[in-house]
Amino acid sequence: MNETTISADPLDRVLSIEIARVTERAAVAAANLRGRGDEKAADQAAVDAMRSELNCLDIDGRIVIGEGERDEAPMLFIGEEVGTRRGPQVDIALDPLEGTTVCAKNLPNSLSVIAVAARGSLLNAPDVYMEKIAIGPGYPEGTVQLGLPAEVNLMALAKAKGVPVGEITACILDRPRHAQLIEEVRAAGAAIRLIGDGDVAGVIHTTDPEETGIDIYMGVGGAPEGVLAAAALLCIGGQIQGRLHLNTNEKRARAEKMGISDPYRIYTLGDMASGDVIFSATGVTDGNLLDGVRFYRDRVETHTLVMRSVSRTVREIRARHYDRAKLGL
Numbered sequence: 001m002n003e004t005t006i007s008a009d010p011l012d013r014v015l016s017i018e019i020a021r022v023t024e025r026a027a028v029a030a031a032n033l034r035g036r037g038d039e040k041a042a043d044q045a046a047v048d049a050m051r052s053e054l055n056c057l058d059i060d061g062r063i064v065i066g067e068g069e070r071d072e073a074p075m076l077f078i079g080e081e082v083g084t085r086r087g088p089q090v091d092i093a094l095d096p097l098e099g100t101t102v103c104a105k106n107l108p109n110s111l112s113v114i115a116v117a118a119r120g121s122l123l124n125a126p127d128v129y130m131e132k133i134a135i136g137p138g139y140p141e142g143t144v145q146l147g148l149p150a151e152v153n154l155m156a157l158a159k160a161k162g163v164p165v166g167e168i169t170a171c172i173l174d175r176p177r178h179a180q181l182i183e184e185v186r187a188a189g190a191a192i193r194l195i196g197d198g199d200v201a202g203v204i205h206t207t208d209p210e211e212t213g214i215d216i217y218m219g220v221g222g223a224p225e226g227v228l229a230a231a232a233l234l235c236i237g238g239q240i241q242g243r244l245h246l247n248t249n250e251k252r253a254r255a256e257k258m259g260i261s262d263p264y265r266i267y268t269l270g271d272m273a274s275g276d277v278i279f280s281a282t283g284v285t286d287g288n289l290l291d292g293v294r295f296y297r298d299r300v301e302t303h304t305l306v307m308r309s310v311s312r313t314v315r316e317i318r319a320r321h322y323d324r325a326k327l328g329l
Contacts, residue, residue: 015116019116019278022053022057022280026049028293028328030042030097030103032329038104042103046096046112059089060083060087061081061091064125065078065125078124089119090118091124092122095224098198109195111290112281114279116277121274122227126223128223128246130222130226133146134238135157143156143157150185154189154190170185171202171216173197175220181218199229200281203217207233232279234273234309275310276308277309278307280304283304299321300327300329302319303318
């Protein structure tokens with residue numbers, strides 16, 4: 001590739017590999033603490049590793065979706081600037097350790113996740129909860145809609161797929177707040193896959209139901225995960241809608257500072273992520289989407305998924321890292 005091609009690219013394609021290194025480093029740091037029962041220590045390790053790697057990149061980066069105060073977690077906070085400032089201006093959405101609890105318990109589907117996009121391409125929203133509904137590609141736009149009863153959405157999806165609703169499976173976070181939703185889904189005749197954490201992976205699973213067995217994601221999770229999931233769907237296809245839970249004056253005030261004036265707005269995929277987006281996720285623990293980090297005497301192995309929206313490419317990277325010192329080990 002010549003220099004003219006590289007400079008004309010709003011996000012240099014080489015950046016895809018660099019972004020993969022960011023999630024690899026964070027995943028390894030977290031995996032070093034998996035199964036030890038300390039969520040905050042694992043999260044802190046992932047945050048520190050991700051920040052260190054981001055600051056090595058030739059980007060002028062601004063975090064628009066990051067960790068927040070909701071869980072009093074260590075933060076790569078919204079508004080933080082990262083990178084060397086010598087490259088393209090980019091917005092960043094990230095979750096250094098998605099599934100802190102499952103990592104601490106060494107359960108499936110913990111990931112390190114990041115999305116990088118041209119400046120202004122990602123939703124800038126406070127770290128609050130978000131109600132979401134998502135399906136994979138191949139369906140008419142608007143097949144499912146946030147705000148409609150679960151039964152209506154499940155019936156519409158089943159009709160679009162050409163199957164009875166009994167062959168539809170919904171992925172829902174296993175939380176007390178979803179008790180009514182779970183009851184409604186089962187009453188409609190659909191099956192449910194309950195997950196303990198990891199709703200980014202849950203949304204991505206809807207894009208390949210034949211492999212994952214998941215047709216639709218429903219329920220309330222984190223807003224950062226919603227934007228990250230939207231970034232992934234922009235790369236591989238699908239639909240997602242989200243509505244922020246701005247149910248206190250403090251949350252509404254934080255949202256207003258970010259330019260969000262309508263607390264009840266339903267955001268579509270294009271509202272949450274658009275344009276040129278690079279998405280990377282590295283497995284921390286084994287899961288349906290990615291294998292977890294493997295530690296050997298002479299190396300560390302990682303499994304990463306890298307996607308880019310403008311080229312519609314999806315790459316799996318199985319890396320062997322023989323220089324453990326570069327991973328902070």
